[in-house]
Amino acid sequence: MADTTHQSFDPLATGSRARQTRSRSIVYLLLGLFALLYLSPLVIIFMNAFRPLEEIVREGFISLPNMLSATYWVEAWSTFCIGGTCEGVSRYFSNTLLMTVPATILSTAIGLVNGYALSKWRFKGDTWVFGLITLGVFMPAQMTLLPWAFVLGKIGLSNTIAGLVLVHTVQGISFTTLFCRNYFLAVPDDLIKAARIDGAGFWRIFRRIMLPLSPPILIVCVIWQFTGIWNEFLFGTVFTSGSNQPITSAIVAFSGSGTGERHYNVEAASVIFAALPPLFIYVIGGKYFVRGLTSGAVK
Amino acid sequence: MSSLLIQNLKKSYGAVEVLKDINLEAESGEFVALVGPSGCGKSTLLSIIAGLESVTSGEVLIEDRVVNDDAPKDRDIAMVFQSYALYPTMTVRQNMTFGMECRNIDKATQAETVDRVAALLQIEPLLDRKPGQLSGGQRQRVAMGRALVRDPKLFLFDEPLSNLDAKLRVEMRSEIKKLHQRMGRTTVYVTHDQIEAMTLATRIAVMHKGVLQQYDTPDMIYNQPANMFVAGFMGSPNMNFFKATIVDGDVGLAVRLDGSDGPALPLGAEQAATVSAGQAVVFGVRPEHFSPAHEQRAERKGRVTVPVPVTVDMDEPTGAETILMARVAGQDAILVCEPEEAPKPGETMDFAIDMAKASLFDAATERRL
Numbered sequence: 001m002a003d004t005t006h007q008s009f010d011p012l013a014t015g016s017r018a019r020q021t022r023s024r025s026i027v028y029l030l031l032g033l034f035a036l037l038y039l040s041p042l043v044i045i046f047m048n049a050f051r052p053l054e055e056i057v058r059e060g061f062i063s064l065p066n067m068l069s070a071t072y073w074v075e076a077w078s079t080f081c082i083g084g085t086c087e088g089v090s091r092y093f094s095n096t097l098l099m100t101v102p103a104t105i106l107s108t109a110i111g112l113v114n115g116y117a118l119s120k121w122r123f124k125g126d127t128w129v130f131g132l133i134t135l136g137v138f139m140p141a142q143m144t145l146l147p148w149a150f151v152l153g154k155i156g157l158s159n160t161i162a163g164l165v166l167v168h169t170v171q172g173i174s175f176t177t178l179f180c181r182n183y184f185l186a187v188p189d190d191l192i193k194a195a196r197i198d199g200a201g202f203w204r205i206f207r208r209i210m211l212p213l214s215p216p217i218l219i220v221c222v223i224w225q226f227t228g229i230w231n232e233f234l235f236g237t238v239f240t241s242g243s244n245q246p247i248t249s250a251i252v253a254f255s256g257s258g259t260g261e262r263h264y265n266v267e268a269a270s271v272i273f274a275a276l277p278p279l280f281i282y283v284i285g286g287k288y289f290v291r292g293l294t295s296g297a298v299k
Numbered sequence: 300m301s302s303l304l305i306q307n308l309k310k311s312y313g314a315v316e317v318l319k320d321i322n323l324e325a326e327s328g329e330f331v332a333l334v335g336p337s338g339c340g341k342s343t344l345l346s347i348i349a350g351l352e353s354v355t356s357g358e359v360l361i362e363d364r365v366v367n368d369d370a371p372k373d374r375d376i377a378m379v380f381q382s383y384a385l386y387p388t389m390t391v392r393q394n395m396t397f398g399m400e401c402r403n404i405d406k407a408t409q410a411e412t413v414d415r416v417a418a419l420l421q422i423e424p425l426l427d428r429k430p431g432q433l434s435g436g437q438r439q440r441v442a443m444g445r446a447l448v449r450d451p452k453l454f455l456f457d458e459p460l461s462n463l464d465a466k467l468r469v470e471m472r473s474e475i476k477k478l479h480q481r482m483g484r485t486t487v488y489v490t491h492d493q494i495e496a497m498t499l500a501t502r503i504a505v506m507h508k509g510v511l512q513q514y515d516t517p518d519m520i521y522n523q524p525a526n527m528f529v530a531g532f533m534g535s536p537n538m539n540f541f542k543a544t545i546v547d548g549d550v551g552l553a554v555r556l557d558g559s560d561g562p563a564l565p566l567g568a569e570q571a572a573t574v575s576a577g578q579a580v581v582f583g584v585r586p587e588h589f590s591p592a593h594e595q596r597a598e599r600k601g602r603v604t605v606p607v608p609v610t611v612d613m614d615e616p617t618g619a620e621t622i623l624m625a626r627v628a629g630q631d632a633i634l635v636c637e638p639e640e641a642p643k644p645g646e647t648m649d650f651a652i653d654m655a656k657a658s659l660f661d662a663a664t665e666r667r668l
Contacts, residue, residue: 171358193351194445199372199401209398212388 049268076269092250103168111176119184131143183217219288302485308357332500377446385430527665559628583658592649604651
C-alpha cells in the first residue's frame with residue numbers, strides 16, 4: 001500500500017531534437033521566472049536581517065547589503081524588547097512550541113481514532129456524526145471566538161498556553177478526522193473482519209492493523225496541524241497577551257511597540273526565526289505530504 | 300451430532316429480505332458447499348454463521364449451542380476470505396500467530412503450531428515475508444494457514460479460489476479436498492462455481508434469491524434437481540429445457556416435444572407415475588445425455604433411449620469433446636458429443652436421448668415432477 005511505483009512520464013520527450021530543446025527552454029524559463037517571483041520576499045527579508053538599520057533607511061528596503069552583521073539575529077532571538085519584556089523572540093518561540101507540539105499530537109491522535117471508528121465500526125447515524133465533526137472545516141474561525149472566550153473563561157484557561165492547546169486541538173479534530181476517515185475507507189473491511197474472527201477487539205485492531213498502515217496519513221495530519229497551528233494568529237492574539245503570546249502575535253506587537261523607530265533588521269530576523277520550524281517540517285515530510293493527500297485517488 | 304444447524308433463518312436489510320427461511324444442517328466433518336449466482340445470499344449466510352452479520356430471526360447453532368448473539372471470536376470458527384485479508388504490515392508468521400496472540404496462547408505453542416501448519420501447506424520458506432511479496436497462490440496458502448493454526452470447530456471459506464488463475468484454481472481445489480480429508484473438520488464453502496461445489500462437497504446447498512432451492516448430495520443435485528433453477532445452474536453446458544406435452548403413447552404415457560412431428564418419447568414407469576396425459580411439462584435433458592443413435596451407448600447399459608432428429612447450427616470443438624448448438628423439434632438445444640462423431644453444421648442426424656437421466660418439470664411451477 002505504501003510503496004506505489006510511479007511510471008515517470010516526460011511530456012517533453014517527443015518530437016525532433018530542436019523542438020525538444022525549444023520546449024524545454026521555454027518551460028525552464030517560465031519556471032525560473034515564477035520561482036524568482038515567489039522567492040523574492042524571502043530573499044529580501046533574509047538580506048535585511050544582515051543590514052544595519054541606517055543602511056536600510058538610507059538605501060531603502062530592496063538593496064544588496066554593503067556589510068554583513070549577524071548581531072541582529074542575536075538581538076532578535078534574545079535581547080530585543082517587545083511590549084516591555086526584553087527577551088527577544090526566544091520566549092515566544094518556546095510559547096508557540098509548547099502550544100503547537102501538544103495540540104498537533106492530540107488532534108492527530110484523536111483524528112486517527114475518530115477516522116478509524118467512523119470508517120470501520122459503522123453505527124446508526126455515523127454519517128451524521130461525521131458530518132457534524134467535519135462541519136468545523138467550513139466554519140470560519142472568527143465565528144468561534146466568542147464561544148471559545150466564554151469556555152476558556154469558565155474553565156480558567158484564559159491567557160494560558162494550555163488554553164490555546166485546547167482550542168487548537170478541538171479546532172484541528174475536524175481536519176484530522178476528515179483526513180483519517182477518508183484514508184481508512186480505502187483499507188479493506190475484510191481485514192477488520194478477519195481480525196475480529198481472530199479474536200481482536202477495537203483497540204487491538206487499531207494498534208496492530210490500522211496504525212501500521214497509517215504513516216502516510218499520519219504525516220499529512222502532522223504537517224497540516226503543525227504548520228496550521230504554528231502560523232495561527234487570530235486565537236493567539238485574542239486569547240493571550242503579554243508574555244504568554246505565541247510568536248505570530250508577538251511579532252505583530254513589534255510594530256506597535258511604541259518607540260517610534262522600526263527595527264527592520266531585527267524584525268526580519270525574527271520573522272525568519274518564526275518561519276523556520278514549519279519550513280523544516282515541510283522539507284522533511286513534504287514528499288509524504290503530497291503522496292498522502294492524493295493516496296487512493298489513483299488506483 | 301450436528302456440527303452446524305440453521306433453523307428458520309431470516310435476514311432483512313430494511314424492507315429487503317435477503318435470506319428467506321433457511322434451514323440447513325451439517326454433520327460433523329461434513330463439507331457443505333453454498334452455491335448460487337451473485338446476489339443469492341450465500342455470502343450473507345456465511346457472514347451470519349461467522350457472526351459478522353446479525354440475524355433478523357431464526358437460530359444458528361454450532362455444536363448444539365445457539366450462537367446468535369456471540370461475537371465472532373467466541374464462536375470458535377476460522378474463515379478464509381476471497382480477498383485473503385492478510386494483514387499487510389505483518390509477516391506471514393505474524394499473520395498466522397495473530398489469532399493465537401489474541402487468545403493469549405504462549406509463544407512456544409504458537410511457534411510449534413505455525414511450524415506444523417507451514418510444513419503441511421509447504422509455506423516454510425515464506426514465513427518471514429510480507430503478503431505484498433507473495434504471489435496469488437502463495438497468499439491463498441497463507442490465508443488457509445491462518446485458518447488452520449486455530450484448529451476451530453468450523454471452517455468457513457468465502458470463494459477462496461476465485462482470484463486465482465484457472466490452472467492454479469484446479470490445483471488448489473484438490474489441495475483443499477485433500478486437507479479436508481486429512482483434518483476431517485466441518486467446512487462451509489461458498490462458491491459461485493458449480494464445478495468447485497460438485498468436486499469438493501459432501502452436500503451442496505443451491506441458493507437463489509435468498510431461498511434455499513435444494514440441499515442434497517452432489518449426485519442427487521445433478522441427477523435429480525428439485526426444480527428448473529437447480530437443473531439449469533448445475534452442469535456445464537446448461538441442461539436443455541424443451542417445452543413438451545404428455546400424451547398417451549403405444550406403451551403407456553409418453554412425452555411429445557412441442558413442434559415435433561416424429562414419434563413421442565415413451566416415459567419410464569417411475570416418471571409416468573407423476574404425470575397425466577395432456578399435461579404441459581418441461582422436458583429437461585443434459586447435453587451429455589444425447590448420443591449418436593447408431594452408438595446406442597445408453598442401451599448397452601440397459602437403459603431406454605429414443606432417437607430424435609437433431610439439426611446442428613454451430614459447433615464448438617473443445618478438444619476433448621465437441622459442443623453442438625442445435626435444434627430439436629424446432630427448439631434450441633445444446634449437445635455434447637465426441638469430436639469424431641460430431642455432425643457438421645447444417646447437417647441433421649439422429650441422436651438418442653437417455654430417458655432415465657432426463658427430468659420432467661411442471662411447466663407452471665418449474666418444480667420437478
